Amino acid sequence: MAYLTLRKINKIYPNGFHAVHNFDLEIEKGEFVVFVGPSGCGKSTTLRMIAGLEDISDGEFLINGVRANEKGPREREVAMVFQSYALYPNMSVYDNIAFGLTLQGVDEDVIEQRVMKTAKILGLTDYLDRMPRALSGGQRQRVAIGRAIIRKVGVFLMDEPLSNLDAKQRVTMRYEIAQIHRETGATTIYVTHDQTEAMTLADRIVVMKDGYVQQIGTPYELYYKPANVFVAGFIGEPPMNFVRGKVENGAVMFGDVRLDLSHKLKDAAAWEGKPIVFGFRPEAVKLGEQDGSYVVSSMVELTEMLGDNTNVYVNVADAQAILKVDSHDTPEMNEPLTFSIPYDAVYLFDGETEMVITEE
Numbered sequence: 620m621a622y623l624t625l626r627k628i629n630k631i632y633p634n635g636f637h638a639v640h641n642f643d644l645e646i647e648k649g650e651f652v653v654f655v656g657p658s659g660c661g662k663s664t665t666l667r668m669i670a671g672l673e674d675i676s677d678g679e680f681l682i683n684g685v686r687a688n689e690k691g692p693r694e695r696e697v698a699m700v701f702q703s704y705a706l707y708p709n710m711s712v713y714d715n716i717a718f719g720l721t722l723q724g725v726d727e728d729v730i731e732q733r734v735m736k737t738a739k740i741l742g743l744t745d746y747l748d749r750m751p752r753a754l755s756g757g758q759r760q761r762v763a764i765g766r767a768i769i770r771k772v773g774v775f776l777m778d779e780p781l782s783n784l785d786a787k788q789r790v791t792m793r794y795e796i797a798q799i800h801r802e803t804g805a806t807t808i809y810v811t812h813d814q815t816e817a818m819t820l821a822d823r824i825v826v827m828k829d830g831y832v833q834q835i836g837t838p839y840e841l842y843y844k845p846a847n848v849f850v851a852g853f854i855g856e857p858p859m860n861f862v863r864g865k866v867e868n869g870a871v872m873f874g875d876v877r878l879d880l881s882h883k884l885k886d887a888a889a890w891e892g893k894p895i896v897f898g899f900r901p902e903a904v905k906l907g908e909q910d911g912s913y914v915v916s917s918m919v920e921l922t923e924m925l926g927d928n929t930n931v932y933v934n935v936a937d938a939q940a941i942l943k944v945d946s947h948d949t950p951e952m953n954e955p956l957t958f959s960i961p962y963d964a965v966y967l968f969d970g971e972t973e974m975v976i977t978e979e
């Protein structure tokens with residue numbers, strides 16, 4: 620039996636706004652699940668319904684198979700870490716971490732033991748006497764996480780916990796959160812709009828848009844088997860290139876290049892006259908002319924050297940694309956560039972429904 624079950628969960632706010640539609644998900648004990656999507660897609664709302672901080676308008680939420688819709692946050696045995704940290708400014712790091720246990724009236728010796736252990740996991744041992752204002756953003760975030768993990772609850776809920784940190788701190792904290800998960804084995808639901816965080820932390824990712832779940836899968840599945848144009852464009856950096864057009868004479872035009880769909884579709888004729896989306900990832904292209912590929916002649920407009928690779932912005936008769944190449948192969952700007960898109964690296968989507976077209 621799944622540990623947490625969300626069955627056709629809906630949220631309609633009092634003003635009538637339908638923020639979450641028929642959210643279905645089963646979470647196993649110990650899983651690390653990430654909700655990801657652009658701002659306003661309903662990920663925080665869903666997390667808050669799981670936490671018991673927001674009513675569920677319709678649908679059922681079960682913990683260990685038992686309906687929990689009516690249970691308060693404490694009864695649900697969840698601990699939440701907020702984006703804003705929500706530390707008590709007048710309490711030391713020690714007291715902030717200990718707070719939940721103090722409230723529960725846990726024995727002081729036990730509290731001390733657990734605070735010391737938690738502080739050790741989080742690298743906060745030397746900061747226990749400090750007040751929150753004398754900590755860096757990353758340290759404050761660790762205290763907020765410490766306050767959650769010390770309670771040994773069944774589920775950790777994290778709402779954009781790294782969004783107030785700078786890029787370097789985020790990478791460090793990301794690693795630490797993964798470590799904490801490995802050490803505690805606690806079921807974790809983590810909300811972010813950052814696809815890199817989602818890909819690196821998650822066992823499974825739920826991609827949301829406009830209140831609807833778009834796809835649920837492992838990072839690998841989302842990258843290699845996106846269900847629709849939205850997921851294909853959301854996962855991956857730089858995003859997948861899309862060529863949109865009507866199928867004419869079995870092909871779509873990418874600038875002045877004819878992309879013959881018979882290489883990808885057995886029934887290309889069935890798509891004649893219909894809109895289609897042809898997708899390929901920047902990192903999937905090969906430079907030069909390769910067999911088993913669409914060969915494209917382009918002009919280089921701009922290059923961005925990023926270290927081990929370079930983003931190359933190309934123009935194909937007024938159509939644009941981004942290619943990601945090894946930085947040793949960085950081409951000259953304003954020069955012609957031929958590249959190849961291997962047939963097996965191409966994704967096709969229905970131009971109307973935007974759903975992937977799967978080949979039988």
Ligand code: ATP
Nearest residue numbers: 632634636638657658659660661662663664665812
């Ligand atoms: P963000 O990353 O910006 O926090 P999100 O995906 O977490 O976005 P939610 O906070 O879940 O999004 O909000 C989902 C939608 O519900 C948004 O359009 C938001 O404006 C709306 N919403 C949130 N709270 C309320 C409320 N109390 N009343 C009405 N609408 C709300």
